[in-house]
Structure formats: C-alpha cells, structure tokens
Amino acid sequence: xxxxxxxxxxxxxxxxxxxxxxxxxxxxxxxxxxxxxxxxxxxxxxxxxxxxxxxxxxxxxxxxxxxxxxxxxxxxxxxxxxxxxxxxxxxxxxxxxxxxxxxxxxxxxxxxxxxxxxxxxxxxxxxxxxxxxxxxxxxxxxxxxxxxxxxxxxxxxxxxxxxxxxxxxxxxxxxxxxxxxxxxxxxxxxxxxxxxxxxxxxxxxxxxxxxxxxxxxxxxxxxxxxxxxxxxxxxxxxxxxxxxxxxxxxxxxxxxxxxxxxxxxxxxxxxxxxxxxxxxxxxxxxxxxxxxxxxxxxxxxxxxxxxxxxxxxxxxxxxxxxxxxxxxxxxxxxxxxxxxxxxxxxxxxxxxxxxxxxxxxxxxxxxxxxxxxxxxxxxxxxxx
Amino acid sequence: xxxxxxxxxxxxxxxxxxxxxxxxxxxxxxxxxxxxxxxxxxxxxxxxxxxxxxxxxxxxxxxxxxxxxxxxxxxxxxxxxxxxxxxxxxxxxxxxxxxxxxxxxxxxxxxxxxxxxxxxxxxxxxxxxxxxxxxxxxxxxxxxxxxxxxxxxxxxxxxxxxxxxxxxxxxxxxxxxxxxxxxxxxxxxxxxxxxxxxxxxxxxxxxxxxxxxxxxxxxxxxxxxxxxxxxxxxxxxxxxxxxxxxxxxxxxxxxxxxxxxxxxxxxxxxxxxxxxxxxxxxxxxxxxxxxxxxxxxxxxxxxxxxxxxxxxxxxxxxxxxxxxxxxxxxxxxxxxxxxxxxxxxxxxxxxxxxxxxxxxxxxxxxxxxxxxxxxxxxxxxxxx
Numbered sequence: 001x002x003x004x005x006x007x008x009x010x011x012x013x014x015x016x017x018x019x020x021x022x023x024x025x026x027x028x029x030x031x032x033x034x035x036x037x038x039x040x041x042x043x044x045x046x047x048x049x050x051x052x053x054x055x056x057x058x059x060x061x062x063x064x065x066x067x068x069x070x071x072x073x074x075x076x077x078x079x080x081x082x083x084x085x086x087x088x089x090x091x092x093x094x095x096x097x098x099x100x101x102x103x104x105x106x107x108x109x110x111x112x113x114x115x116x117x118x119x120x121x122x123x124x125x126x127x128x129x130x131x132x133x134x135x136x137x138x139x140x141x142x143x144x145x146x147x148x149x150x151x152x153x154x155x156x157x158x159x160x161x162x163x164x165x166x167x168x169x170x171x172x173x174x175x176x177x178x179x180x181x182x183x184x185x186x187x188x189x190x191x192x193x194x195x196x197x198x199x200x201x202x203x204x205x206x207x208x209x210x211x212x213x214x215x216x217x218x219x220x221x222x223x224x225x226x227x228x229x230x231x232x233x234x235x236x237x238x239x240x241x242x243x244x245x246x247x248x249x250x251x252x253x254x255x256x257x258x259x260x261x262x263x264x265x266x267x268x269x270x271x272x273x274x275x276x277x278x279x280x281x282x283x284x285x286x287x288x289x290x291x292x293x294x295x296x297x298x299x300x301x302x303x304x305x306x307x308x309x310x311x312x313x314x315x316x317x318x319x320x321x322x323x324x325x326x327x328x329x330x331x332x333x334x335x336x337x338x339x340x341x342x343x344x345x346x347x348x349x350x351x352x353x354x355x356x357x358x359x360x361x362x363x364x365x366x367x368x369x370x371x372x373x374x375x376x377x378x379x380x381x382x383x384x
Numbered sequence: 385x386x387x388x389x390x391x392x393x394x395x396x397x398x399x400x401x402x403x404x405x406x407x408x409x410x411x412x413x414x415x416x417x418x419x420x421x422x423x424x425x426x427x428x429x430x431x432x433x434x435x436x437x438x439x440x441x442x443x444x445x446x447x448x449x450x451x452x453x454x455x456x457x458x459x460x461x462x463x464x465x466x467x468x469x470x471x472x473x474x475x476x477x478x479x480x481x482x483x484x485x486x487x488x489x490x491x492x493x494x495x496x497x498x499x500x501x502x503x504x505x506x507x508x509x510x511x512x513x514x515x516x517x518x519x520x521x522x523x524x525x526x527x528x529x530x531x532x533x534x535x536x537x538x539x540x541x542x543x544x545x546x547x548x549x550x551x552x553x554x555x556x557x558x559x560x561x562x563x564x565x566x567x568x569x570x571x572x573x574x575x576x577x578x579x580x581x582x583x584x585x586x587x588x589x590x591x592x593x594x595x596x597x598x599x600x601x602x603x604x605x606x607x608x609x610x611x612x613x614x615x616x617x618x619x620x621x622x623x624x625x626x627x628x629x630x631x632x633x634x635x636x637x638x639x640x641x642x643x644x645x646x647x648x649x650x651x652x653x654x655x656x657x658x659x660x661x662x663x664x665x666x667x668x669x670x671x672x673x674x675x676x677x678x679x680x681x682x683x684x685x686x687x688x689x690x691x692x693x694x695x696x697x698x699x700x701x702x703x704x705x706x707x708x709x710x711x712x713x714x715x716x717x718x719x720x721x722x723x724x725x726x727x728x729x730x731x732x733x734x735x736x737x738x739x740x741x742x743x744x745x746x747x748x749x750x751x752x753x754x755x756x757x758x759x760x761x762x763x764x765x766x767x768x
Binding site for chain 1: 404406429435436438439441442443444445446447448449451452456457458459460461462463464465466472475476478479480481482483484485507508510511512513514515516519520618619620621622623624625628636637640752753756757
C-alpha cells in the first residue's frame with residue numbers, strides 16, 4: 001500500500017522565549033492541515049515525536065496533550081528514540097497506514113529546549129547515551145562525538161578545515177530557509193577560531209539548542225498535484241554506549257539501515273538525488289556521507305572539498321541548513337528532514353529549490369545518540 | 385492478518401532495590417523468548433513501553449538501550465503515553481505486524497521507579513497530567529482521582545466501603561500471583577483506617593510505586609498449543625486536564641475506545657469473559673466497570689457487593705491483583721495486563737486459573753493520566 005505526504009507545516013526554529021511546547025506543536029499541526037486542505041476531523045491518529053520533554057518541561061503524555069489541544073479524540077501516542085524520534089514516529093505512522101488501521105495520520109515532532117539553562121539541557125540530552133556507563137561518568141554528547149572526530153582524523157587524515165566546510169555549507173544553505181535558526185554565512189576562520197567545546201569540535205561544529213515543531217500528514221490516498229511517496233522506512237540499532245562499538249569512525253546502524261532501504265528499493269546510493277543527514281556535529285555529517293555510500297570510507301572530504309554536497313553540487317545534502325544551521329529541536333528534526341525532502345521533490349522549495357534535472361529520490365538519515373539508533377526514510381517523487 | 389501471542393515473560397513486581405532498569409527489561413525479554421522457544425535473532429523489531437525513565441533514572445533512548453543489551457541490531461523504539469504506555473506499545477507492534485513489515489516482534493514494558501524518593505516520584509508521575517494547568521499548581525494524581533471519587537460519591541451515593549471492596553478483591557487475587565508486590569489479604573477496616581492520601585482516598589485505595597518489567601512476543605504465525613489472538617486494539621483520547629471534561633465520573637476515552645473495539649468485533653460488553661482494568665486508584669476500577677458497559681452508570685457497586693468481579697464471580701476482573709496489589713511499574717502495566725489475559729485464556733494461569741466454563745474473550749483497559757488516553761485490547765482464545 002502506497003503512503004504519501006499529503007501536507008506539511010513547520011514553525012520557526014530557534015530560541016523562542018515566548019513560546020511553549022504545546023503552542024509550537026499546534027502551530028505546526030494547523031499549518032500542515034491547512035497545507036493539506038484538511039481539518040483535524042480528517043485525521044485518524046496522531047504520532048508525536050519528542051525526546052525528553054520530561055526534563056525540558058516536566059510534561060510527558062504528549063499524545064493526549066497535543067490531541068486534546070487540537071480537539072481530537074483520536075488515537076495518539078508519543079514515540080521516542082532520542083534524536084531519531086522524528087523519523088521513528090514517521091516509521092510508526094507508516095506501518096499504521098500500511099496495516100489498514102488508518103487512512104490518514106498526523107506526525108508531529110516537537111521539542112521545547114530553552115526553558116531550562118544550558119547545563120541542564122546538556123544533561124537532558126545525555127539521557128540519549130548510556131546513562132550508567134557514559135553520562136554518569138561525565139561524558140557529554142560533544143565529548144563522545146569528539147572521540148569519533150579524533151579517530152577519524154587519526155585514521156584518515158581528516159582535518160579540522162574539512163569539518164569546517166560542512167558547517168560553512170550548512171550555514172550557507174540556511175540563509176535561504178526562512179525558518180532557520182541561523183541565517184548567516186560563516187567562514188573557515190569563524191569555525192576554527194570559535195571557542196572549543198570538546199577538542200577538536202568547536203562551537204561552530206555543534207548543532208544548537210533549539211525550540212521548534214514540524215508536522216506532516218501521511219495518507220494512503222494519492223494527493224493531487226505533485227505526489228511524493230514514502231517508499232522505504234528502515235531502522236537499525238547498535239550498542240548504546242560508544243565504547244562497545246568495533247569502529248567509531250562509522251555508525252554501523254546507519255550502514256545497516258541504509259543498506260536495507262537500498263535493497264528494498266533495489267537502488268544504489270548513487271541513485272539518491274538529495275539527502276538530509278543528521279549533522280548534530282560536523283563529524284557526524286562527514287561520517288554519514290561514508291556510511292550512506294555517498295563516498296568511499298575516508299574519502300568523503302575529497303567530494304566535500306569539490307562542493308559535491310552543496311545546493312549546486314552533484315548530491316545536495318542538508319539544503320535546509322541541517323541541524324547545525326536550521327536548528328535541532330530534537331523531536332522535530334526527523335520530521336523537518338522529511339519536509340525538506342518533500343518540498344524539494346515536489347518542486348515547492350522556493351528560493352532554495354535545487355535545480356537539478358532529475359530529482360526523484362530523496363533520503364533522510366536521522367540518528368539517535370552516538371548512532372545507537374538510525375532511521376533511513378526514502379521518498380520518491382511521482383511527478384511524471 | 386491475525387496476530388497471536390507467542391510467548392510471555394515477567395519479573396517480580398515490587399521495590400527491587402538491587403535491580404536496575406535494563407536488567408529488569410532483559411529478564412522479562414529472555415523469559416518471553418524462552419517461553420516462545422525462540423532466540424533474539426528470531427525477533428524482527430522491539431517496542432519498548434516506558435513512561436518517565438528520564439525522571440526516574442536519567443536514561444532515555446530505551447529502544448536502543450534494550451535492543452543492544454539483548455544483542456539485537458533490529459528496529460527498536462520507545463512508545464509513551466503515561467500509564468497507558470504498555471498497551472500503546474502493543475498497539476504499535478500490532479500495526480507493524482499487520483503492515484507486513486515484520487513477522488515477530490517483542491514488546492517490553494518496564495519502569496524502575498524506586499531509584500528516586502517518593503516525593504520526586506509523585507512529581508515524575510504528575511508529568512502525565514497537564515503540567516502547565518494541573519501539576520504546576522500542585523495537583524497530584526491522588527488528588528485528581530480524589531476529585532473523581534468525590535463526584536461519584538455525591539452523584540451516585542457510592543461509599544468508601546464500596547471502594548474498599550475493590551482494594552480487598554485485588555489483594556485477595558494477588559495472593560495467588562507469584563510476581564505480585566503485595567501478596568496479602570486485607571479487610572474493610574484496613575482500607576478505611578489507612579492514612580488519608582487525598583480525601584476520600586486512603587493509602588490502600590492507591591496503587592504503589594513499583595519496579596518491574598513484562599514482555600510479550602507478538603507474531604503472525606499461529607502458535608502450537610493454545611493460540612490466543614489479539615483481535616482488537618483501539619485507542620481514544622480526551623482532554624489531558626481533568627477540568628476540561630464534561631463529566632468526571634466517567635472517562636469518555638474509555639467509553640469511546642471500548643465501543644470501537646466492541647463494534648469492530650460485533651460483540652457486546654456481556655460477551656467479555658474476563659478483564660484486567662486500570663485500577664490506579666479504587667475509584668478508577670469502579671468507573672471502569674461502568675465505562676466498559678459491565679454495569680449501568682452508578683450501579684457497578686451493586687454487582688461489586690455481590691462478588692460479581694471476583695475470581696469466582698460472573699466476570700472476573702483483575703485476577704492478577706490489578707495495579708493495586710500486583711503493583712504498577714508504569715510502562716510494564718499494559719503488558720502485564722495482556723499477559724494475565726493470555727495466561728487465563730490459554731488455561732496456563734496455574735493456581736489462579738479462572739474456572740469458568742467459557743473463557744473465550746478477554747479485555748485489557750489501560751489508562752493514561754486521568755483518562756486522557758485509553759487503550760482497549762481484546763484477546764480471543766482459539767482453543768476449540
């Protein structure tokens with residue numbers, strides 16, 4: 001059974017001091033309903049993606065919270081898998097539609113992160129790592145990704161300048177995204193001279209703390225206009241603790257999930273025309289190129305230096321601005337990635353529309369923790 | 385596509401000071417695998433039910449945590465909907481099987497609640513209510529259910545003695561359940577003279593803080609022996625805040641979800657042979673009888689006084705001991721309810737086996753918050 005994107009809505013991403021969790025979720029949902037020319041009565045179920053609202057706002061039970069704010073009495077549940085929550089919720093929604101239980105469902109990703117101070121936020125995020133064996137002993141996410149960066153540098157000769165190119169590219173992309181948190185171009189020196197967060201990662205290697213929400217409507221009816229189909233949704237898991245991995249310069253869950261998706265569709269990585277990948281840190285995007293088969297192991301930097309992943313390049317990656325520059329309201333991120341791919345495949349991305357001849361297959365790569373969860377969703381343009 | 389229970393496993397419920405979250409989840413999972421004569425390699429995906437591990441243990445991302453502890457690299461996600469998380473995870477697993485994505489999935493409900501002190505636990509549980517409009521102003525769950533009890537008493541003449549009968553029944557049942565937290569019979573005076581928690585609810589009207597885990601394997605292959613099929617899984621939502629409901633002596637989400645399930649199966653409430661209902665407080669079980677159509681509005685107490693809901697009665701309810709006496713490790717509860725119904729329908733409940741002639745349809749009623757989420761799962765014995 002085919003599953004299509006029938007509408008999308010997104011809020012501003014950023015430090016939204018005057019907004020609360022529920023108003024963000026509701027804004028994104030109402031925009032998606034308007035986009036799909038539907039009302040809440042047309043929605044059979046709600047899937048809410050959110051990572052750690054308990055620590056950020058003291059609120060759990062977001063399924064019912066958001067359903068009741070939207071005046072729906074339909075089935076609603078929250079799905080969580082750390083920073084991969086958004087794509088996991090899309091996967092649960094996808095299966096619910098293919099099961100025949102529902103005709104049309106609303107997926108809302110939301111996170112309100114700025115109601116607590118930064119140190120508490122870092123602690124709240126550390127709940128995505130192994131609490132007993134990593135965060136309890138002081139490991140933070142920047143420090144864990146810094147270990148991955150150090151090893152990639154040691155083994156493959158990757159440089160800090162290579163990593164900086166990713167941040168620069170994503171900032172460059174974000175300038176044209178109206179909802180982006182940082183609509184500002186940066187230069188290599190800005191990245192290299194930024195305060196160190198966890199050596200070798202500086203402030204401009206790290207995605208920010210953000211508030212925001214994103215919503216899509218998935219349904220089994222083929223929409224009019226420019227249909228975009230969700231053709232594959234694959235998940236893989238790995239050890240939650242980084243120290244249990246054989247190789248920390250690759251996320252084996254990303255390799256497995258993407259391989260499963262390519263196999264299911266009988267395609268090669270080179271068939272992917274556009275991608276949104278999980279650049280929680282610059283090193284994560286570099287590793288993603290290699291895990292997804294977009295570049296050979298250790299060689300992604302060559303393509304990167306050639307501008308391969310720019311909006312104007314051969315395989316545009318993170319045209320939304322990515323997590324780094326568009327912002328990373330955790331639960332919203334996977335849904336935002338799906339929206340960007342949808343807009344690009346449907347030719348609705350406005351000023352940031354990628355002008356490639358062929359724009360048929362788009363991929364989202366959404367990672368939880370240091371790679372313990374990876375979800376690959378692949379969308380296909382049915383525009384003839 | 386038919387979905388069957390292929391195995392079950394459960395840990396002791398109680399104050400388990402020497403146990404952590406992951407060891408509980410793993411124990412239940414391994415028991416379920418053993419029961420089904422399977423290994424983890426036979427499992428295509430994991431659905432983890434948990435309410436607020438963030439506040440209770442500082443750990444999120446339980447899908448990957450538990451998958452990796454079990455040495456699985458398969459898809460895993462956490463499903464949350466406050467105290468209804470267990471049944472919501474069963475619903476997500478049910479849809480994933482019916483979608484054709486998987487052949488066999490593991491559902492694990494777990495909560496480790498005793499690593500923080502009681503006041504913090506009450507606060508962690510309050511995250512299931514409306515944080516901005518209820519818990520922020522000091523409303524706790526006992527106080528919200530006390531409001532419901534007061535109104536039921538005012539409108540229908542329900543007495544504290546009626547409520548006590550529910551606690552007494554569930555304690556009586558728990559004596560025969562080896563994993564129950566309180567295997568001890570109590571008397572009316574014990575309940576009436578217990579310390580007041582939130583008038584009119586005393587300590588013995590309230591379910592306890594518990595640690596524990598429960599796991600089931602759901603699959604599309606009909607198992608040998610005594611097959612039990614999950615024939616309906618319906619969810620409804622209502623306002624998250626109690627003050628937004630028209631009638632606080634009924635949970636409209638429970639009425640809607642159960643009506644949908646009965647309609648889907650073309651059955652009447654009187655066709656249900658056994659039920660596990662969500663007795664987080666005694667008043668909740670009384671209301672459940674009425675919401676589920678087991679008794680007329682305001683009249684459930686008459687049936688209760690006649691012993692109708694006892695193990696030996698016409699419609700045995702909470703033969704496991706219920707949340708009150710078996711214990712209520714939040715995420716595990718819905719899964720535990722499913723296990724009890726499965727054991728009873730399959731004739732595997734040992735000393736507490738209900739000895740009715742006809743034991744064909746069993747229902748679980750699992751509630752999140754003060755009724756904002758309700759999940760009704762109905763199981764059918766295929767024993768000829």
